[in-house]
Amino acid sequence: MANSKDIASLVRQNILEMKPYSSARDEYSGSASVLLDANENPFNSPLNRYPDPKQVLLKERIAELKGLTMDRIFLGNGSDEGIDLLFRVLCEPERDHVITVDPTYGMYAVSAEINNVEGRSVLLNRDFSLNPDAVLDAVDKHTKLIFLCSPNNPTSNSLEHEAVLKIIDGVDCLVVVDEAYIDFSQGPGFLSLLKEKKNLVVLQTLSKAWGLAGIRLGMLFAHPELIEYVSRVKYPYNISGLTIDAALKGIEDTARRSIWIKAILEERNRMAPELESLPYVREVFPSDANFLLIKMDDPAAVYEFLMIKGIIIRDRSSVPLCEGCLRITIGTSEENRALQNALKTFQP
Ligand SMILES: *Cc1c(COP(=O)(O)O)cnc(C)c1O
Numbered sequence: 001m002a003n004s005k006d007i008a009s010l011v012r013q014n015i016l017e018m019k020p021y022s023s024a025r026d027e028y029s030g031s032a033s034v035l036l037d038a039n040e041n042p043f044n045s046p047l048n049r050y051p052d053p054k055q056v057l058l059k060e061r062i063a064e065l066k067g068l069t070m071d072r073i074f075l076g077n078g079s080d081e082g083i084d085l086l087f088r089v090l091c092e093p094e095r096d097h098v099i100t101v102d103p104t105y106g107m108y109a110v111s112a113e114i115n116n117v118e119g120r121s122v123l124l125n126r127d128f129s130l131n132p133d134a135v136l137d138a139v140d141k142h143t144k145l146i147f148l149c150s151p152n153n154p155t156s157n158s159l160e161h162e163a164v165l166k167i168i169d170g171v172d173c174l175v176v177v178d179e180a181y182i183d184f185s186q187g188p189g190f191l192s193l194l195k196e197k198k199n200l201v202v203l204q205t206l207s208k209a210w211g212l213a214g215i216r217l218g219m220l221f222a223h224p225e226l227i228e229y230v231s232r233v234k235y236p237y238n239i240s241g242l243t244i245d246a247a248l249k250g251i252e253d254t255a256r257r258s259i260w261i262k263a264i265l266e267e268r269n270r271m272a273p274e275l276e277s278l279p280y281v282r283e284v285f286p287s288d289a290n291f292l293l294i295k296m297d298d299p300a301a302v303y304e305f306l307m308i309k310g311i312i313i314r315d316r317s318s319v320p321l322c323e324g325c326l327r328i329t330i331g332t333s334e335e336n337r338a339l340q341n342a343l344k345t346f347q348p
Pocket of ligand 1: 077078079080081105149153178180204205206207208213217218
């Protein structure tokens, strides 16, 4: 029976038993005017004050934006904090393991290694589609997390909805769907399924479509019980006051974000066939994100050539299933023109 397990039964014993750090302001819920509890400097307002450890204001706005209740939201120092905390909350080192579906975002495997947790790799199909049965076959009683990334980095495609659902419904462990690129995607994503799928975790970020990678704000959406455990383990003041303010300001302007997304997608759709017509390019893979994965004859030479011209892209040619591939982020039209002009002068 899928999803039958309690969240608590997946959580490490020490985390179930721990007493989280509590500040005086956690324990007091009025609005005080004299704050002499935290050994702050009374001068240099407002930066002298510790930020809200629960990020209530920002969570209220994000809850509204996403159509969720606040108790399903965890905010982290980038998505990377959410990923690392899932390991620390759920995975007993040297006993439990996680499954990644490769090629994919490198941080899942890095976090696994840091936490001394085995990362089992299942490959996507050759066309980058998801094989749910291969993932289900790799699951056993010590599997705690399955990482799926949709749209996937670096392959740029979205995973098939039905295939992802088959995994979510077929396991007792947690299934993380990383939606860092969802705002560029045609698909609806998985956030609307959060209420009915207890073992679903969705990651999103302000780093891509919102244009706020510099402030470091990642969002983890999950069952309230899991949010509670993850919140226990985080640093008390994990999101700075500067980040909270910039995020509140940034997410107000949804019109600006829509304009950016439209511009980026138009550029992507213009560039894909143009790049594909270059003589040494074999294939530009269909993209549902703000980057293109491109297969070519001599990726190392192209990468070097662009680097000398001051254009930095990502060489993914050593990644399984991405042999010969470079990954190119869609920039401004000027940046994209500079890239394309350089590529036109490349002599294979
Ligand atoms: C860029 C990216 C992120 C974003 O990470 P942050 O720490 O939020 O900046 C997350 N997942 C994937 C797959 C990405 O490519």
